[in-house]
Amino acid sequence: MFDSTIINMLLEGIRDTLYMTLASTLLGYLFGLPMGILLTVTDRDGIKPNAPVYKALDVVINMVRSVPFLILLILLIPFTRFLVGKSYGSTATIVPLVVAAAPYIARMVESSLKEVDPGVIEAARSMGASNFDIIFKVMLVEARTSLIIGATISIGTILGYSAMAGTVGGGGLGDIAVRYGYHRWQTDIMLVTVALLIILFQIFQTIGMKIASNLDKRK
Amino acid sequence: MSEIEVKHLTKTFEQKGIVVEALKDINLNIEAGDIYGIIGMSGAGKSTLVRCLNYLEKPTDGQVIIAGQDLGALSEKELRKQRSDIAMIFQHFNLLMQKNVLDNVCFPLLIQKVNKKEAKERARELLQIVGLSEKEKAYPAQLSGGQKQRVAIARALASNPKILLCDEATSALDPQTTASILDLLKQINKDLGITIVIITHQMAVIREICNRVAIIEHGVLVENGLVEDIFNHPKSQAARELILRDLPELGENVNTPELPERIQTDRKLRIVFSENSAFEPVIANMILKFNTPVNILRADTKNVGGYAKGEMILGLPDDRHLQVDIETYLKEKGLEIEEVTGDV
Numbered sequence: 001m002f003d004s005t006i007i008n009m010l011l012e013g014i015r016d017t018l019y020m021t022l023a024s025t026l027l028g029y030l031f032g033l034p035m036g037i038l039l040t041v042t043d044r045d046g047i048k049p050n051a052p053v054y055k056a057l058d059v060v061i062n063m064v065r066s067v068p069f070l071i072l073l074i075l076l077i078p079f080t081r082f083l084v085g086k087s088y089g090s091t092a093t094i095v096p097l098v099v100a101a102a103p104y105i106a107r108m109v110e111s112s113l114k115e116v117d118p119g120v121i122e123a124a125r126s127m128g129a130s131n132f133d134i135i136f137k138v139m140l141v142e143a144r145t146s147l148i149i150g151a152t153i154s155i156g157t158i159l160g161y162s163a164m165a166g167t168v169g170g171g172g173l174g175d176i177a178v179r180y181g182y183h184r185w186q187t188d189i190m191l192v193t194v195a196l197l198i199i200l201f202q203i204f205q206t207i208g209m210k211i212a213s214n215l216d217k218r219k
Numbered sequence: 220m221s222e223i224e225v226k227h228l229t230k231t232f233e234q235k236g237i238v239v240e241a242l243k244d245i246n247l248n249i250e251a252g253d254i255y256g257i258i259g260m261s262g263a264g265k266s267t268l269v270r271c272l273n274y275l276e277k278p279t280d281g282q283v284i285i286a287g288q289d290l291g292a293l294s295e296k297e298l299r300k301q302r303s304d305i306a307m308i309f310q311h312f313n314l315l316m317q318k319n320v321l322d323n324v325c326f327p328l329l330i331q332k333v334n335k336k337e338a339k340e341r342a343r344e345l346l347q348i349v350g351l352s353e354k355e356k357a358y359p360a361q362l363s364g365g366q367k368q369r370v371a372i373a374r375a376l377a378s379n380p381k382i383l384l385c386d387e388a389t390s391a392l393d394p395q396t397t398a399s400i401l402d403l404l405k406q407i408n409k410d411l412g413i414t415i416v417i418i419t420h421q422m423a424v425i426r427e428i429c430n431r432v433a434i435i436e437h438g439v440l441v442e443n444g445l446v447e448d449i450f451n452h453p454k455s456q457a458a459r460e461l462i463l464r465d466l467p468e469l470g471e472n473v474n475t476p477e478l479p480e481r482i483q484t485d486r487k488l489r490i491v492f493s494e495n496s497a498f499e500p501v502i503a504n505m506i507l508k509f510n511t512p513v514n515i516l517r518a519d520t521k522n523v524g525g526y527a528k529g530e531m532i533l534g535l536p537d538d539r540h541l542q543v544d545i546e547t548y549l550k551e552k553g554l555e556i557e558e559v560t561g562d563v
Contacts, residue, residue: 123313123371126273127327127378128302137330142317217358218316 017172028101036109061103090171108150145216152208223249228281256429264438306375310387312367314359321355345373365396491555492529
């Protein structure tokens with residue numbers, strides 16, 4: 001149906017999409033996880049309430065999240081160029097992806113950690129646990145199922161964003177879909193890329209939920 | 220020196236600008252080896268009080284002194300260390316749901332940087348004590364309420380505490396399970412010499428296990444002393460109410476709506492049996508003697524601190540002379556009696 005150049009291009013598209021999605025998720029967690037923890041800890045009923053820190057984080061996260069991803073992508077071009085040296089291609093796309101993903105991930109982490117039973121945290125405190133112990137030995141452990149479900153949802157969202165970045169030359173499957181499907185009216189290639197994106201999404205979702213349910217000991 | 224000394228303890232909360240006084244000038248002494256009950260209706264402040272004993276709540280005013288050490292004078296770090304001497308168990312057990320039984324019991328030891336192997340050994344010993352050795356690989360979700368509380372007790376004992384605080388530890392359990400958990404606490408108190416403080420709203424729990432009791436009402440300590448004394452001669456209205464609310468069955472609530480109405484039609488007497496008279500058929504003899512039925516509205520005898528203790532509430536016949544005769548008869552038999560009025 002397709003010649004080998006197109007197949008190769010699609011394979012590279014898959015590779016680039018996986019690269020952007022996984023790298024952005026990883027880096028997103030590098031920033032988002034501490035932010036989520038900080039939000040939970042400094043909230044009014046957290047283990048170390050701190051209104052100024054909470055409010056500042058809250059506002060910054062809301063600001064970034066309220067900018068549509070496509071606009072963020074364009075707004076960040078100078079910053080991306082400064083960091084990566086160019087503003088197109090998959091490595092460059094990782095920069096805005098991380099900026100968009102980190103606050104999203106922070107909210108995911110926050111909501112997971114807030115599900116942890118306050119009674120268990122109190123029990124840990126009564127045993128002489130420090131706040132550090134409570135975060136790393138109680139909250140992150142007790143919330144692990146929910147955290148992994150959150151990561152699964154985040155990875156799906158980032159996959160979608162990475163495809164969106166294709167409109168401005170971001171590389172990957174989204175880029176192919178836009179260039180061939182939109183600019184050249186090659187609907188068949190566009191449909192194949194969409195199908196590939198759906199399959200990738202399904203794989204991430206299935207694996208994520210499987211891990212989460214295997215780790216859940218509450219049943 | 221008392222194990223736990225509470226001096227002029229006051230705790231206020233501020234909620235939306237309104238200041239609530241949860242505890243007002245509480246003074247208590249709990250001796251080493253006591254099983255000390257703190258009882259009160261819900262909202263009386265007893266849970267706040269017990270959390271002040273390990274400084275999970277910082278008192279607004281006053282002191283908590285554990286074995287001579289004023290907790291208020293400790294730094295955060297010293298306080299955390301001190302807390303390993305003061306273990307706590309909870310109404311809802313508060314186990315780590317994602318960790319198995321053995322890891323739950325190991326948890327406080329790992330916090331205290333005991334190495335894993337030692338912690339596991341110690342945890343297995345403790346599971347033996349609470350009778351759950353064969354469940355070490357199970358997860359809390361697979362256990363019954365009673366078993367979960369046993370795991371929580373094992374976990375509390377892991378750090379060799381001197382004091383065990385129990386916050387409504389049996390309130391979520393059925394009567395049989397409650398009895399077995401109380402037996403376990405008794406055994407721990409006896410074998411390990413751990414001072415136990417029990418927070419409860421159930422007088423039955425106090426009578427079953429405590430030697431001393433304090434009664435808290437609206438944040439004020441209204442009465443405290445030996446369980447026997449308070450049970451036989453309650454001075455405060457709060458104590459009386461708690462005793463009367465108490466049913467023979469542990470863990471059941473008395474407030475059936477039709478009860479007060481039925482009782483109000485009669486003249487009622489509350490009779491307290493002392494150790495000598497609990498097994499004498501006093502009431503049966505009385506009925507034979509006066510040849511008139513009395514209505515037993517409530518009856519309960521119990522083993523309190525090794526003595527047979529009990530109480531009964533009798534609805535007396537309408538005849539005024541008969542009432543006087545019956546009261547005289549009961550007094551002659553050496554029973555404590557008091558009239559019970561109105562809102563039982």
